[in-house]
Amino acid sequence: MTQxxxxxxxxxxxxxxxxxxxxxxxxxxxxxxxSFSIADLMALLYGKELAYKADDPTWDGRDRVVLSKGHAGPxxxxxxxxxxxxxxxxxxxxxxxxxxxxxxxDRLKTPGVDMTTGSLGQGxxxxxxxxxxxxxxxxxxxTYLIVGDGxxxxxxxxxxxxxxxxxxxxxxxxxxxxxKKQLDGYTxxxxxxxxxxxxxxxxxFETQKVNGQDVVALxxxxxxxxxxxxxxxxxxxxxxxxxxxxxxxxMDNHSVKFDAKATEAAREAIDHINAKLEGRA
Amino acid sequence: xFQLVDDRSQKGGELRAAVVQTLQAAMETNKQVVALEADLxxxxxxxxxxxxHPNQFVQCGIAEADMMGIAAxxxxxxxxxxxxxxxxxxxxxxxxxxxLSGAYAGNTVNxxxxxxxxxxxxxxxxxxxxxxxxxxxxxxxxxxxxxxxxVQMAWIVNEFLGLGTGVHYVRGNRKxxxxxxxxGSTFELGRxxxxxxxxxxxxxxxxxxxxxxxxxxxxxxxxxxSVEVVDMFCIKPLDTELVCKEAVGKKAVVTFENHNVIGGxxxxxxxxxxEAGVCVSFRRHGVSERFGQVGPADFLxxxxxxxxKDLVATxxxxxxxxxxxxxxxxxxxx
Numbered sequence: 177m178t179q180x181x182x183x184x185x186x187x188x189x190x191x192x193x194x195x196x197x198x199x200x201x202x203x204x205x206x207x208x209x210x211s212f213s214i215a216d217l218m219a220l221l222y223g224k225e226l227a228y229k230a231d232d233p234t235w236d237g238r239d240r241v242v243l244s245k246g247h248a249g250p251x252x253x254x255x256x257x258x259x260x261x262x263x264x265x266x267x268x269x270x271x272x273x274x275x276x277x278x279x280x281x282d283r284l285k286t287p288g289v290d291m292t293t294g295s296l297g298q299g300x301x302x303x304x305x306x307x308x309x310x311x312x313x314x315x316x317x318x319t320y321l322i323v324g325d326g327x328x329x330x331x332x333x334x335x336x337x338x339x340x341x342x343x344x345x346x347x348x349x350x351x352x353x354x355x356k357k358q359l360d361g362y363t364x365x366x367x368x369x370x371x372x373x374x375x376x377x378x379x380x381f382e383t384q385k386v387n388g389q390d391v392v393a394l395x396x397x398x399x400x401x402x403x404x405x406x407x408x409x410x411x412x413x414x415x416x417x418x419x420x421x422x423x424x425x426x427m428d429n430h431s432v433k434f435d436a437k438a439t440e441a442a443r444e445a446i447d448h449i450n451a452k453l454e455g456r457a
Numbered sequence: 458x459f460q461l462v463d464d465r466s467q468k469g470g471e472l473r474a475a476v477v478q479t480l481q482a483a484m485e486t487n488k489q490v491v492a493l494e495a496d497l498x499x500x501x502x503x504x505x506x507x508x509x510h511p512n513q514f515v516q517c518g519i520a521e522a523d524m525m526g527i528a529a530x531x532x533x534x535x536x537x538x539x540x541x542x543x544x545x546x547x548x549x550x551x552x553x554x555x556x557l558s559g560a561y562a563g564n565t566v567n568x569x570x571x572x573x574x575x576x577x578x579x580x581x582x583x584x585x586x587x588x589x590x591x592x593x594x595x596x597x598x599x600x601x602x603x604x605x606x607x608v609q610m611a612w613i614v615n616e617f618l619g620l621g622t623g624v625h626y627v628r629g630n631r632k633x634x635x636x637x638x639x640x641g642s643t644f645e646l647g648r649x650x651x652x653x654x655x656x657x658x659x660x661x662x663x664x665x666x667x668x669x670x671x672x673x674x675x676x677x678x679x680x681x682x683s684v685e686v687v688d689m690f691c692i693k694p695l696d697t698e699l700v701c702k703e704a705v706g707k708k709a710v711v712t713f714e715n716h717n718v719i720g721g722x723x724x725x726x727x728x729x730x731x732e733a734g735v736c737v738s739f740r741r742h743g744v745s746e747r748f749g750q751v752g753p754a755d756f757l758x759x760x761x762x763x764x765x766k767d768l769v770a771t772x773x774x775x776x777x778x779x780x781x782x783x784x785x786x787x788x789x790x791x
Contacts, residue, residue, distance in 0.1 A: 283533065284563045291533060292562035295553060301523045302558050305530020312491075312512060313534065332554075335523035342518070 177395045181224045185391050187456055188258055189219035193419045194449040195254035197442045199270045201434055206270075207279070209416035209429035211251035213355035213388065214322060217412065218255040220391045221320060225398060230260035233287040239317050240306050242291045244299025244333075245324035245353060246280035247431075253277050253286070261288040297330030299323070300350075304336045307348040318402070319348040326358025329367045334379070341380030341407045349401050350381065350409040353388065355416035359430045373411045381409035388412025389419075420445040459642035459650055465668060469636040470607030472629040476569050477502040479614040480539055484510045490618055493528050493540040495521045500631065501541045501571060521546040522554045525566055529558035532565040537618055543577075544570035544586035544628055552592055560596045560624045567617045568626045573603070573664070574715035575757035576630040577749060585749020586628075591720020593626045594693050600646060601693040603664035603715075603722075604629035608638040609690055616646060628664065635668045637688065649696040651703065655685030658772055659703050662713040663689050663722050669758075670713050672765035677772060684772070692722050697729045704730055709738040709775045713768055718743040742771045 177185070192215045200206030221241065222228075229235040243252050250270060257264045262276070269275040276285040280294030290306065293299040303321035310317055323333060340348055352372055360366050369375075376383040382404040386397040394412065401408035416430070417423030422441035423432065432438055483490045484506070496519045498504035507514040515531070517524035521542050528538035540547070547570035548555070559566035570589050572578070577585045593601045600620065604610035610629050617625040637652065644650065652667065653674050662670035667688045674684035685703060689696065704710045710730065712723035723741025730739065744761050758764050 282562075291530065292557065295557050298526050298554055298558045301526020301554065302530035302533070302562075304523070305527035305532075306534055307530075308515060308527060309531040309534030309536050312536070332522055332526070335518075335520035336526065338520070339517060339523060339527065 177224065177392060182392065183456070185219045185223035187453065188223040188255065189216050189391065190449050190453055191258045192218055192251055192254040194446055194453070195257065195264070195267055196250045197446050199250050199254070199267050200432070201439065201442050202268070203271060205431055205433045206250060207247040207430065208423055208432040209357065210245060210248040210324060210353065210355065212418045212420065212423065213414040213416050214248050214353050215251050215419060216389050216391050217322065217351060217353070217394060218251050220394055220398070222255040222259045224395065227317065228259070228288070230288070233261055236315065237317060240290045240303070240310070240319040241322070242293065242299045242303035242306065242319065243281055243322045244293050244303065245296065245322060245327050246293035246299065249277070249279060249281045252281060252289070256286070256288040296324070296327040297332030300333045300336030303348065304339045304345065307340065307345040308343060310347065311345060316347065320351060321348060322351045322353065324358070325352060325354045325356065325363050325369060325372065326366070328352070328369055328372065337376070337379045337381070344407065346406050346408070348407060349398065350376070352376070352409065352411045353414055354411050355414040357416045357430065373409075376409040376411065380407065382406040383409045383411065385411045385413060388414035459644060460639040461652060462636045462639050465635055465637065465671065467636055469634045471631065471633050472604060472607050472610045473502045473571065473631040475607040475611040476541070476614050477505050479611045480506055481509055483615060483618050484513045487537065487618070488513065489535055490537045490539065491515055491531060493517055493524050493538055495519055495524045495542045495546065497542055501569070503541055522551040525551045525554035526558045528566045529554070529562060529564040533562075537565060537567070539567040539569070539614070539618070541569045541571065543580070543584050544573045544589045545584060548586060548589040548592050548626070555624055556596055560598060563622055565622050566624050568624070569614070570626060570628045571631045573628040573630075574744070574749075575761050575763055576665070576715070576754050578754040578757065579751060581751030582749040587717040587744045587747075587749065588720065589626070589628055590692055590716050590722065593624070594720060594725065596624055598623050599693060600625040600691070602627040602646075602691050605637045605664060605667040605688050605690055606634050608636065608640055608642050609644060612642070612644055613690070630665055634665045637667050637671070644690065646691050647694040647696055648691070649699045650688040650690070651685065652688045653684070653686040655683040657683045657708050659685045659687065659707045659710045660713055660768065660772075661687045661689050661700065661710065661722065661726055663692055664715050666713050666715050666763060669763070669765040670768060673768040673772070676765065676769050682772065682776070689722055689726075692725060695725050695729060697733070700726055700729045701733045701735050704735050704737050707737055709740070709772065711740045711742055711768070711771055711775065714743045715763055716743050718745045738775055740771055740775055742768055
């Protein structure tokens with residue numbers, strides 16, 4: 177990754193976190209934790225890695241993204257808006273009547289959203305179908321499937337992983353957001369996933385573990401996955417709420433309720449990020 | 458336009474063969490058509506498609522919910538997926554995937570749920586579905602069909618492939634079914650077929666029970682009761698116009714389905730008649746408050762009181778009840 181690319185990705189990551197805070201704050205609550213843990217991934221994808229045309233979101237040559245952990249929609253919307261898919265002010269219609277930005281992604285409503293998700297596990301199968309279709313069409317586009325670690329409780333994920341590996345869908349990359357928490361607590365307590373990377377390897381994936389908050393490491397992992405020629409999985413070691421210490425440390429940060437303290441932390445974080453962005457400009 | 462066969466006592470074609478041959482023919486001209494299986498290709502005949510059109514066949518393994526999601530994903534890339542598995546796995550087991558990844562997401566998923574109701578035979582109660590129509594009918598925009606015979610099944614499958622976005626479900630026996638329609642018959646989704654005119658009683662049937670309804674009508678004709686039979690192969694969208702038009706002036710209306718009386722053809726017709734203010738003696742003849750079980754199909758058809766004789770008994774019971782109106786339904790199967 178060049179310095180320019182790194183600057184662009186890091187700037188986008190800042191914008192995504194700021195936008196998510198600005199989107200959720202007026203609503204009083206929202207899926208902050210899981211949006212922040214994938215903010216760096218989204219910044220890398222839209223800042224560097226993906227082939228896309230923001231003014232032609234269904235361009236056949238685009239790389240496909242399926243956010244199977246659909247509750248992290250706000251992070252995706254921020255990445256899409258900051259990448260020109262729709263005006264940034266649309267972000268502030270999140271969850272409002274007739275919005276094109278519903279809490280969970282909807283392919284019929286949002287430019288740049290390739291698949292409707294939200295019922296956990298289902299995005300794994302639809303992404304498998306997309307990758308299968310691309311293979312049959314001889315289309316070399318990549319499919320990025322973003323899955324939550326808690327989501328892996330769903331058996332459907334593993335059915336889809338079997339299919340992806342067995343059919344040799346080697347232009348699909350599974351990105352597991354291993355942020356260690358799900359709604360009811362730590363994944364280790366709710367339903368111990370044990371070694372996710374070992375499980376993905378056992379399912380037939382070329383598997384890597386990487387710091388999911390380190391865009392350089394993540395980029396290297398994606399390049400290695402692409403070079404492997406095999407169905408690939410990247411288990412991203414992430415922090416739920418990553419990027420703002422208050423939200424990282426907040427235990428119940430799946431859907432954050434903006435009480436007085438959280439509101440203050442969010443406002444401070446927005447100011448802090450804006451100052452950083454000004455420094456970068 | 459449809460034409461009836463002259464001789465309904467023939468063996469008739471296999472419905473699965475009709476599905477496979479229709480898909481194979483469509484695949485010749487439309488490379489977007491893909492067949493998906495969940496490891497029942499030997500049972501459905503989809504293995505023939507795997508051989509004839511290997512690039513248009515997707516083996517999903519024993520993972521029906523995953524199959525529906527894969528179909529939805531392929532649809533989003535322009536393919537026209539057609540999935541098969543046994544009826545209960547095609548509906549009960551994979552319902553949320555059909556609903557969300559399919560219909561809600563604006564994708565196309567065509568589904569053949571095989572061996573509904575008593576046609577399950579040796580696979581028994583675990584593989585029986587008397588609820589598939591009820592479940593599928595609730596999906597916005599869905600098309601739900603029950604094929605009367607192989608000719609109609611072939612037409613339905615071909616029609617589904619051209620429908621575009623949405624979930625389209627057809628149920629039907631895999632094996633030979635007595636013929637109702639002559640080769641070359643065509644139909645219209647959302648339009649029922651009057652397959653026998655009559656003046657006293659209106660029987661609205663679906664699936665292979667249309668044949669049994671015709672048998673019952675013949676038996677009752679000998680007893681001086683004139684029975685009209687409608688093949689309501691398309692249960693959703695329902696031909697409400699035909700239901701009301703044909704019900705008016707009849708002494709009774711009876712629905713006849715290889716399905717639970719809850720949520721199926723009978724309730725759809727009942728709601729139509731009630732809401733249109735058509736007041737007529739009415740019975741839903743189907744299965745009530747029972748699970749499936751194992752046995753030969755003809756045994757199961759008798760056990761669940763789904764034979765022509767059972768329909769005759771229901772109609773005769775209605776005439777005996779006529780004017781009283783508060784008797785328990787004779788069709789509850791208990």
